Each structure stands twice: as C-alpha cells, then as structure tokens.
Amino acid sequence: MTGPLRILLADDHLMFREALRALLASLPDVVVVAESGNGLEVVELAKTALPDIVCMDLGLPGMNGIDATRCLAAACPEVKVIAVSAFEEKHHVLDMLDAGALAYVTKIDAGTELLRAVEAVRCNLRYLSPRVQALLEGGPSESSNTARLGARERRVLQLTGEGKAPAQVAELLQTTQSTVDVYLRNIMRKLELPSIAALTRYAVDAASAAQRTEL
Amino acid sequence: MKDVRPTRVLVIDDDARGRRLLVAMVEAAGHLALEAGDGAQALEMARQNPPDAILLDILMPGADGYAVARALKEDPLTRPIPIMMVTALSDRESRLRGLEAGAEEFVSKPVDRLELGARLRNLVKLKRYGDELLRRTEETNVLLSHLPDAVIEIDSCSMVRKANAAAQRIFGYTPEELVGCDVNRLMPEPVRSEHLSHVGRYLRSGDSNIIGVSREVTGLHKDGRLLSLELRIAEYRAHGERYFIGILRDIAERKRIEHERDSGLRRIVSLMRHAGDWIFIFDADDRIIDVSDSCQAAYGYTRQEFFGLRFPELCTPASRAACKSTFDRLRVARSLSYQATHCRKDGVEFAVHVGATMIEVDEARYFQAIVHDISESERHRLAMERQLAIASNRLGELSRHLVEAQEDARRRLSGELHDRTSPNLAAIQVNLGILTAALPSSIGDDLVTRMEDIRALIEDTDTSIREVCADLRSPVLDYAGLREAMVRYAEVYSKRSGVVVTVDCVNGYQRVKPALESLLFRIFQEALTNTLKHAKASAVAVALDTRASSVALTISDDGVGFDPDRVGAVPSKPGMGLLNMGEMAELAGGRMVLSSGPGRGTRIEVRIQA
Numbered sequence: 142m143t144g145p146l147r148i149l150l151a152d153d154h155l156m157f158r159e160a161l162r163a164l165l166a167s168l169p170d171v172v173v174v175a176e177s178g179n180g181l182e183v184v185e186l187a188k189t190a191l192p193d194i195v196c197m198d199l200g201l202p203g204m205n206g207i208d209a210t211r212c213l214a215a216a217c218p219e220v221k222v223i224a225v226s227a228f229e230e231k232h233h234v235l236d237m238l239d240a241g242a243l244a245y246v247t248k249i250d251a252g253t254e255l256l257r258a259v260e261a262v263r264c265n266l267r268y269l270s271p272r273v274q275a276l277l278e279g280g281p282s283e284s285s286n287t288a289r290l291g292a293r294e295r296r297v298l299q300l301t302g303e304g305k306a307p308a309q310v311a312e313l314l315q316t317t318q319s320t321v322d323v324y325l326r327n328i329m330r331k332l333e334l335p336s337i338a339a340l341t342r343y344a345v346d347a348a349s350a351a352q353r354t355e356l
Numbered sequence: 357m358k359d360v361r362p363t364r365v366l367v368i369d370d371d372a373r374g375r376r377l378l379v380a381m382v383e384a385a386g387h388l389a390l391e392a393g394d395g396a397q398a399l400e401m402a403r404q405n406p407p408d409a410i411l412l413d414i415l416m417p418g419a420d421g422y423a424v425a426r427a428l429k430e431d432p433l434t435r436p437i438p439i440m441m442v443t444a445l446s447d448r449e450s451r452l453r454g455l456e457a458g459a460e461e462f463v464s465k466p467v468d469r470l471e472l473g474a475r476l477r478n479l480v481k482l483k484r485y486g487d488e489l490l491r492r493t494e495e496t497n498v499l500l501s502h503l504p505d506a507v508i509e510i511d512s513c514s515m516v517r518k519a520n521a522a523a524q525r526i527f528g529y530t531p532e533e534l535v536g537c538d539v540n541r542l543m544p545e546p547v548r549s550e551h552l553s554h555v556g557r558y559l560r561s562g563d564s565n566i567i568g569v570s571r572e573v574t575g576l577h578k579d580g581r582l583l584s585l586e587l588r589i590a591e592y593r594a595h596g597e598r599y600f601i602g603i604l605r606d607i608a609e610r611k612r613i614e615h616e617r618d619s620g621l622r623r624i625v626s627l628m629r630h631a632g633d634w635i636f637i638f639d640a641d642d643r644i645i646d647v648s649d650s651c652q653a654a655y656g657y658t659r660q661e662f663f664g665l666r667f668p669e670l671c672t673p674a675s676r677a678a679c680k681s682t683f684d685r686l687r688v689a690r691s692l693s694y695q696a697t698h699c700r701k702d703g704v705e706f707a708v709h710v711g712a713t714m715i716e717v718d719e720a721r722y723f724q725a726i727v728h729d730i731s732e733s734e735r736h737r738l739a740m741e742r743q744l745a746i747a748s749n750r751l752g753e754l755s756r757h758l759v760e761a762q763e764d765a766r767r768r769l770s771g772e773l774h775d776r777t778s779p780n781l782a783a784i785q786v787n788l789g790i791l792t793a794a795l796p797s798s799i800g801d802d803l804v805t806r807m808e809d810i811r812a813l814i815e816d817t818d819t820s821i822r823e824v825c826a827d828l829r830s831p832v833l834d835y836a837g838l839r840e841a842m843v844r845y846a847e848v849y850s851k852r853s854g855v856v857v858t859v860d861c862v863n864g865y866q867r868v869k870p871a872l873e874s875l876l877f878r879i880f881q882e883a884l885t886n887t888l889k890h891a892k893a894s895a896v897a898v899a900l901d902t903r904a905s906s907v908a909l910t911i912s913d914d915g916v917g918f919d920p921d922r923v924g925a926v927p928s929k930p931g932m933g934l935l936n937m938g939e940m941a942e943l944a945g946g947r948m949v950l951s952s953g954p955g956r957g958t959r960i961e962v963r964i965q966a
Contacts (some may be wrong), residue, residue: 154779160786167790200775227778229822230844232836248782249818252789252811293808315802320809323816330819333851 145172146263149192151209152225153178153201157248161196161225164255171259180204184212187220194262196255197242199226199233207233207240214241221262225251231276234269244268275333289331297324301341302348362388363480364405368398368424369413369442378411378442378467385473387480395419399427402434409479411472412459414443414450422457429458436486438479442467506604510539511597512559514551526585526606528578539602544576559598567591575604584608620717621646624724634727637715642666642683645722654729656701667725672699683712686723690714695730707734756943763874770829773821781818785811830877838873839865839900842880846898853888855913856895863903868966875944876900876909876962879937883911883960891915891958906946907966912959917952937962 148165150173152158158176165171175190177183180201187195195213199206210222223244224237234245244258247270254270261268269277271289290298293314300310307325311318325340334340365387369375375391382389390407392398395418402410410428414421421441428434440461441454451462461479463472500507506523510516519534527534527542540548558566567589575583586605591598621637628635628648634655635648644662652658655670671679675697682694693711700706712725792807825831826848833841839861846857867873880898887893893915901908937960941948946964 152779154776154783157779157783157786160783160790163790164786167793227774227782228831230832230835232832232840248779249785249815251782252786255786291808291812293805293812314805316805316809320812323809323812326816326819327812335852335854 145170146194146259147172147174147190147192148259149174149183149187149190149195150176151178151180151183151195151201151206152198154198161251161255164252165259168256168259178202180206180209183209184216187213187217191217192220194221194223194259196223196225199224199228199237207236210237210240210242221265223255223258223262223268225255229272229276234273234276245273246270247272272331290328294324294328294331297321298328298344299348301325302344302346304345362386363409363476364388364390364407365409365411365476366390366392366398366401366407367411368392368395368416368421370394370416371413374413378472381467381469381472382411382476384469385476387476395424395427398424399431399434402428402437403431406434406437408437408483409476410437410439411476412439412441414441414454422453425454425457425459436483436490438483438486440475440479504605506602508534508539508542508602508604510600510602512555512599514539514555517599523604526577526583526604527575542575544574544582547574572607584611617717617720621722624715624717634729636662636667636725636727638667638723638725640721640723642668642723654700655698661701667723670698672697672705686712686714698727706731752943755939759940759943760871763871766828770825770831773825773828774831778818778821778825781814781821785814785818788814829874833873833877834870837865837867838876838902841873841877842898842900845877845881845884849884849888855888855893857884857898858895859898859900862899862901862908865900866902868902868907872907872944872964872966875940876907876964879909879940879948879960879962880911882937887913887915887958890918893957902966905966906963909962910959912957914957917954917956917958919954920950920952
C-alpha cells in the first residue's frame with residue numbers, strides 16, 4: 142500500500158467528529174480526506190473522495206449508518222467501514238457487521254479503540270472493541286478479563302484483593318474515596334460482576350492466584 | 357249383575373194331580389218349584405221364605421184362591437210377590453175378582469206349558485224390577501236422612517214434595533209439616549216475592565243461571581230467625597212434570613269466621629289507613645283486599661279499583677315476571693324487601709321499595725306490603741352513576757393522554773441523552789486521550805493519574821447515562837422489537853440480580869404496533885422489578901404470543917407469592933409509571949389477570965387486542 146491511509150469521517154455530532162480528527166491526526170501516515178454528517182452524502186462523498194476507511198456513526202440523518210454501510214459496500218466494495226457508535230446493543234453490532242462493517246467501536250472507548258481498529262482494518266482484520274466483543278460473546282472471556290482494565294483499575298482491583306477498604310485504597314492512590322467508588326463501578330461493569338461483594342470475592346481470588354503464580 | 361240363583365216359584369193347588377202337572381211345567385221352564393196343598397200352608401211358606409212368584413189355583417176348599425191372594429197382598433212381607441192365578445174359568449167375572457184380590461197375572465186351564473213359561477218369566481222380571489226399585493228407594497232415603505245439607509224437592513208450583521231430616525234441623529219443620537206446603541214459607545221477604553218471579557222466569561225462558569249454581573240466600577226458620585244458607589238447585593223431569601231439588605247448607609258458622617277475620621283485618625288496616633305510607637293488604641292469591649288512603653293518590657286508582665287488582669299487577673308489565681318469582685319467595689321467607697318498578701293507572705312508572713310481610717289472621721294468610729317511592733333517590737343515583745361514568749371516562753382519557761405524554765417525554769429525554777450528552781462525553785473522552793498522549797513525560801505521575809481518574813469518571817457517567825436511557829426507553833425496542841428488547845433487558849437484569857429469566861415466543865414472533873410494544877415492555881419491566889423487590893424468586897419465565905388475535909404476555913416466577921385478596925389493602929406504589937400494570941392493560945383495551953398464593957409464585961397474564 143502506498144501513500145497515507147485515507148479516512149472519511151461520518152458523524153453528525155461535530156464536537157465528536159473534531160475529536161476524532163484530532164485523534165487520527167496523531168497518527169503519522171493517516172489523513173482525513175472528507176467528513177460528513179449525513180448518511181446519504183457519505184455514500185456520494187466516498188465515490189469521489191476515495192477513502193480507504195470510513196468511520197461510520199450509526200444514528201446519521203438522511204440515511205442511517207447501517208444502510209449507508211450496505212450502500213457503500215455495494216458502490217465501493219474496497220472501502221473498509223469502522224462503526225463508531227454510541228449504540229452498545231448486540232443487534233446494532235450484528236446488523237452493522239452484516240451490512241459490511243469490518244470493525245465496531247463504541248464512542249466512549251474511541252480514544253484508544255479507534256486507533257486499534259484502524260490498525261487492524263488496514264491489515265484487513267476484523268476488530269471489535271473489548272466491550273463489543275463481550276457483548277457478542279455474552280460475557281467477558283477469562284483471558285481478556287483483566288486485559289480490559291486500565292492500569293489504575295487493575296491497581297484498585299489488586300488493593301481490594303489485598304483486603305483494603307475503599308478509603309484505604311483512595312489514600313494509597315492519592316485520590317478521593319468517591320473516585321475509588323467510580324473505579325469499582327467501572328470494574329464491576331467491565332467484568333460483569335453483579336455486586337461489590339462479588340467484586341471483592343473476585344479480587345481476593347485473583348490476588349491469591351497471582352501469589353500462587355509467583356510461588 | 358246376573359242373578360244366578362234359580363227362580364223359586366210356589367205352586368198352590370189342593371188337587372195333587374193338578375199341582376204335580378203345574379210343578380212339572382214350572383220346572384220344565386227352568387225354575388225351582390215349591391208346593392203347598394192349601395192356603396194356610398202357602399201363607400206360612402211365603403212368609404218364611406218369600407218366593408219369586410206364586411202360582412195360585414182359584415178353586416180350593418176352605419180359603420179359595422181369592423182369599424189367599426188377599427191375605428198375601430195384605431202382609432207387607434209377601435206383598436211384593438207377584439201372583440199368577442190359574443183358573444178353569446176364563447170368564448171376565450173371575451178375572452176381575454182376581455185383580456181385586458191382588459193377582460198380577462192369569463193363566464187358563466187347561467194350562468199351556470209354553471204360555472205358562474212365558475208369563476212366569478215376565479212376572480219374575482217384574483218382581484226383580486220391583487225389588488231393585490225398593491232397594492234404591494231405601495238407599496236414597498238413607499242417604500237423604502244422613503245428609504248434613506237440607507234437601508227439599510218441589511214441583512213446578514213450588515209445592516214441597518219431599519224434605520229430609522237435615523231440612524228439619526235447619527228450618528225447624530218436620531218433613532210432614534213441609535210436604536204439601538208452598539216452599540216460600542221457608543223464605544223471608546223480599547226473597548219470597550223474588551222466588552216466585554225467579555221460578556216463573558225460569559219456567560218461561562229456561563234461563564239456567566239458577567240450576568247447578570250455588571249462591572248465598574237468606575232463609576226463614578220456623579221460629580222466625582233468618583238463616584245464612586248456600587243454595588244449589590237441581591232439576592229433573594218425570595211424566596211430563598218438572599221437579600226441583602234444592603240443596604241447602606247452613607253457612608252461618610262460615611260467615612261468622614269470615615266476618616271475624618274481616619274485622620281482624622280491618623283493625624289492622626284501620627291502624628295504617630291514615631299513615632302517609634302506601635300500605636297494601638292482599639290475600640294468598642295476591643288479590644288486594646285493602647289499601648291505605650294515600651295509595652289512591654299515589655297510584656290513581658280508587659279503593660274499589662284496587663280491589664279488582666292483584667298486587668303484582670301494580671308492577672310494570674316488564675317487571676311482572678320477576679315480581680311474581682319474588683312473591684313465590686315471600687311465601688317461604690314470610691318477609692322480604694325488594695325494589696321494583698310500579699306503574700300508575702295513567703301509565704307513569706316509578707321506582708319503589710317494597711317491604712312485604714306475611715300476616716296470619718285466624719289461620720288465614722295475608723300479606724302486608726309497605727311501599728316507598730324511591731324514584732327520586734333512584735333518579736339521583738342514576739345521575740350520579742352517569743356523572744361517575746363521565747368522570748371515569750375523562751379520567752381514562754386523561755390517563756391515556758398522560759401515558760402518551762410520558763412516553764413521549766421519555767423518548768425525547770432518552771434521545772437527547774443518547775444523541776447529545778453521550779457523544780459529548782465521548783468527545784471529551786477522546787480529547788482527554790489526545791491530551792494525555794501529548795503530555796510531556798516530565799509532567800509527573802500525579803497529573804497522569806489524575807487524568808486517568810477523570811477518564812474513569814467520564815466512563816462511569818457514560819454508563820449511568822446509558823442505564824438511564826435504557827430505563828427511559830429501550831433503544832432495542834424501537835430498533836429490533838419487543839422480543840429482542842425483552843431478551844436484552846432480561847440479560848442485563850439476570851446479571852444484576854442473579855435471577856434467571858427466560859423469554860419464550862409462542863408460535864414465533866411478529867412485531868406489533870409500537871405503542872402496544874412499549875406498553876407491554878413497561879409491564880414486563882414493572883413485573884421484573886416487582887419480582888426483584890418482593891418475590892425472592894430464582895427464575896422468571898416470560899412467554900409472549902403475538903400470533904393470536906390478542907397479544908398475550910405471561911410472566912411467572914417461582915417466588916414466595918402472596919395473597920391476591922390482600923393487594924387492595926396495601927396501596928401499591930406506581931412502579932414504572934403513573935399507572936400500575938392492570939391499569940395500563942385496561943387503558944389499552946386489554947386486561948390483566950394476576951394469580952398468586954403464598955408459596956405458589958406469582959403469575960401475571962396480560963391480554964391486549966393487537
């Protein structure tokens with residue numbers, strides 16, 4: 142492949158689109174060749190702007206992202222589509238993949254996940270952000286459990302597993318207890334644990350497993 | 357009845373040869389012959405055991421045939437025995453003498469066997485008729501003398517021909533005193549004069565409402581007392597004459613009882629007659645026999661007109677049958693109250709309350725009904741009902757409107773959060789990522805971790821917005837329909853609560869109109885919320901049938917259940933919306949059936965026309 146990677150951004154939310162443009166600008170060999178906030182326009186635009194990748198929102202006016210992807214797949218089959226959506230529902234994901242998208246990334250994770258998606262898609266690989274992956278698998282897979290957590294989340298989990306109360310964790314991490322609560326909630330969601338008690342149990346198990354591995 | 361006893365014929369002749377000849381002839385005719393050689397012996401035998409006929413020779417020494425015949429006819433015991441005289445003399449003289457002596461039949465010597473047989477048969481037949489007549493007369497006399505009713509027979513001139521013992525007991529005259537007298541001596545004026553004209557008119561015109569009809573008349577006793585009598589007249593004809601038999605019964609006792617009963621009733625009625633209430637007294641046949649004064653103005657009937665009516669006839673024709681069955685109950689219950697619609701004489705209908713009670717006067721049953729006009733309160737009640745219906749209708753409309761407005765607000769709020777707030781957060785998140793990456797490494801861990809805290813906060817906020825969105829309006833519901841929305845909600849619910857939820861679609865699934873989908877989804881949500889709050893269930897089974905003419909949603913759990921009768925006792929707080937599940941179902945023109953019992957889990961079934 143010669144020349145920089147050409148990307149078309151399709152999203153009607155301007156602020157978010159600009160954020161994506163800024164994000165992609167950080168990549169050395171990527172150029173945003175066109176932008177649009179209308180599904181119908183995206184298909185037309187793609188014919189002239191000749192992008193390699195279209196980052197497609199789902200809730201577009203004019204024509205929704207799923208239909209636009211289907212049209213695009215028919216009109217320009219070589220164009221790869223990455224869905225960037227606020228929808229976090231199985232059906233949206235499946236329908237989007239069915240329409241021809243190669244990747245699906247939720248907007249809230251786009252900051253990190255879109256870059257991974259672009260890397261995968263340019264090598265013609267499918268990519269689903271961990272959240273989406275979990276959605277399709279019906280639960281988090283064992284291997285990706287802790288991989289889905291950020292560094293600070295892992296630290297909170299580890300301290301909790303060592304028997305630290307949230308107040309102690311907050312002190313150790315030099316932050317407030319309410320922030321620790323936020324982390325605990327995020328961890329619960331990511332690992333799909335139903336309660337704080339379940340999270341604590343999980344953390345303790347993980348800690349003792351880690352100890353065994355060290356021994 | 358055929359008499360099988362052989363006929364006994366007494367043959368009387370002094371000449372043994374002639375007697376044997378007669379005996380032979382009698383026996384040849386099939387009769388049993390008895391023999392007597394002279395008059396004295398014949399009389400003795402006839403008295404001892406009366407024969408059916410006597411064959412008597414005229415010419416005998418001593419008492420001749422005439423003397424024997426006379427003696428036989430003088431004795432009441434032997435008088436009915438028919439006598440046939442045998443005479444050599446066929447002259448008119450001797451036959452006349454024989455008839456005078458009482459002989460019924462003659463046969464001349466030399467006796468012809470066949471003639472004797474034929475004449476004997478006739479004679480015996482006559483005897484049998486005579487016997488039967490005597491028996492019947494005796495029977496009639498015994499009957500008449502033992503009858504409690506007076507029986508008096510008169511001819512067409514009103515002359516008494518017969519009277520029985522009861523006639524004497526009732527009127528004071530012996531039968532002998534009455535027979536031959538004009539029957540009008542048993543009647544007081546003016547009955548006496550009327551009697552004559554009645555009889556006259558009857559004889560002329562045959563107007564038959566006298567014969568066979570019983571009526572009450574006044575009679576006159578020998579001592580001048582007036583008598584209360586019931587009279588029935590029968591008529592017969594004989595020999596071209598017309599005879600009348602009057603059968604009279606003394607009804608003084610009955611009249612006295614009736615009178616006492618009437619006066620007892622009158623006392624009861626007089627106590628109530630001037631009361632403002634409408635009071636009716638009616639008998640066991642429902643015939644009105646008295647009313648209070650106020651009834652006349654209320655119903656427009658005069659007292660006399662009331663007396664021609666039965667109490668149930670005051671009801672409107674439409675309600676009469678119901679009224680009749682109410683009365684059947686009254687006879688058993690003795691007292692009851694009910695509501696009915698009565699009808700004035702002029703046709704105006706009005707609602708009434710009736711309190712009816714059985715009253716017994718001298719062992720006779722009557723009923724007393726106290727009637728109140730409730731048409732005013734009934735009208736009031738109907739007006740209230742109408743107003744209530746209007747109000748509840750309006751309330752229903754308002755609620756429907758409210759539900760729609762609420763659903764609309766949810767949709768808009770959810771749209772706003774989803775289309776703007778959530779992407780805003782995402783944009784912030786992406787920008788923060790860019791910012792974090794751009795920070796120089798000299799900036800220090802503290803700032804980096806602080807950035808990470810902010811990003812965690814944003815993620816948490818995004819999650820909570822997503823949850824709020826899902827609660828406000830399931831994105832899947834609009835996108836993929838009710839079944840998928842329920843499945844998705846159930847997944848999240850199961851993860852959060854540990855309760856296993858299965859969603860089944862009976863007969864496959866087809867989408868129904870959006871308003872109905874969102875309503876069913878709300879009911880489903882509320883049911884699951886309730887299960888979590890109260891049921892302590894481990895599993896919930898949801899079944900959806902969209903193929904039937906009405907959509908059916910069934911949600912059953914295996915929890916502790918409750919007593920459905922006590923639901924009303926604790927006001928249930930509205931869950932997902934302003935209305936509870938049942939009200940939501942009703943607003944959509946469907947209904948909800950809740951079944952549960954302590955320890956039996958809870959089952960909710962909603963059916964709504966698609």
